[in-house]
Amino acid sequence: MSLREAETPLSSPSNRPAGSPVGTLILVRHGQSETNAANIFTGTLDPPLTARGENEARTLGTKLRDLDVPPVTHAYSSPLRRAHDSLQLILEALDQHPSPAITVDAALNERDYGLLNGRDKDWAAREYGAEQVQAWRRGYRAVPPGGESLEITVERVWRYYEREILPRLERGECLLVVSHGNTLRGVCMRLDGLDEDEVLKLQLGTGAYRVYRIDADGKVVERRTFAVNGLEGGPQ
Template sequence: MNRLLVLVRHGQSDWNLKNLFTGWKDPDLTERGVAEAKRAGEKLNDMRIRFDVAYTSVLVRAQHTCRLILEGIGQPDLETICDQALNERDYGDLTGLNKDDAREKFGEEQVHIWRRSFDIPPPGGESLKTTAERVLPYFESEILPRVLKGENVLVAAHGNSLRALIMELEGLSGEEIIARELDTGVPIVYRLDEEGKIVDKEVLQD
């Protein structure tokens, strides 16, 4: 029996549109983001996927995405668990800055290091490594056991919290995962075996 784990990065947020470092700030979806989330629900509905539980962060853009997906597959009242462990990476002093302005302020090379290194955090913030250190224990203690029980699980979260999960699932190095781009509102469907190993992976891209 294959077990389904579906990961979805939230739809475009207002701060994505404005090219701002968002982190733990809490903007909602744009009109495009709403459309992306609805489209994700349609794709999953076309595959006749139904879930036993959903997980999301405490941030509204992920929760809104999750809610729209569940409405789209006819499961609006599904058990949904929100936890800070699934929040986006905290960008610290970069939070709220336009990415171009940040390059001007700190230098293009330094901002590139903060964004694209695995273990060097921006001032006051998290690296992808420290993000993974809070995401993965939660995944292993709360989410994975439900998948291994045979439940279909949806996780609607953020680019970097999902990178941490993908790194673990696919056995990627820090350098490999930092280069992985995740489009907004695109479901990644994993079929796992009884040990949590990937049997099949499908990215539901248009």
């Protein structure tokens, strides 16, 4: 697989004293799941990885091993097995000793699509109208029946980030978070300062990952983006 990468400084050099802690945050979208491959709204469903998804996760572990980042001190995933299994495969390929501690939390779950969960996307367009389905998928505040808007998802994951992840980064730890497309879009939205329109254009394909350097004030000082097969976008 070919891999594209870009390095983007996001702020001027810090005025903090030399030696102040700088944490590393590695955000990874899980490998391809069976419902990703089948064009189905996945949401809170719990399908397994495809063979391609398993390979994406192993490839990511190998790539992370070669990155210029500190050893991972703590890893996070949602309880949905496409994320948790991806994390396990990444850690096996990373082959780090000692292995990092792992936290599994439902706050990192994918966006809940409500009645759309498990539905074929083409069927949904015929049932509810293509324009309405597009609004649910790509609108920031639109809420599918019984589900979550992207706005709700962003608020959920950001509360968890501030409570559980940020304090570790401010202490200079290196953290690996394996989660879902919409969940990670929420984290990236806040870290990159994206507005509601800009975040809708951000698509993280399966196997895509981003590396952020976070200073002791919680500010991003560097960002690097990586994508399998030269594409960062992909179906959500």
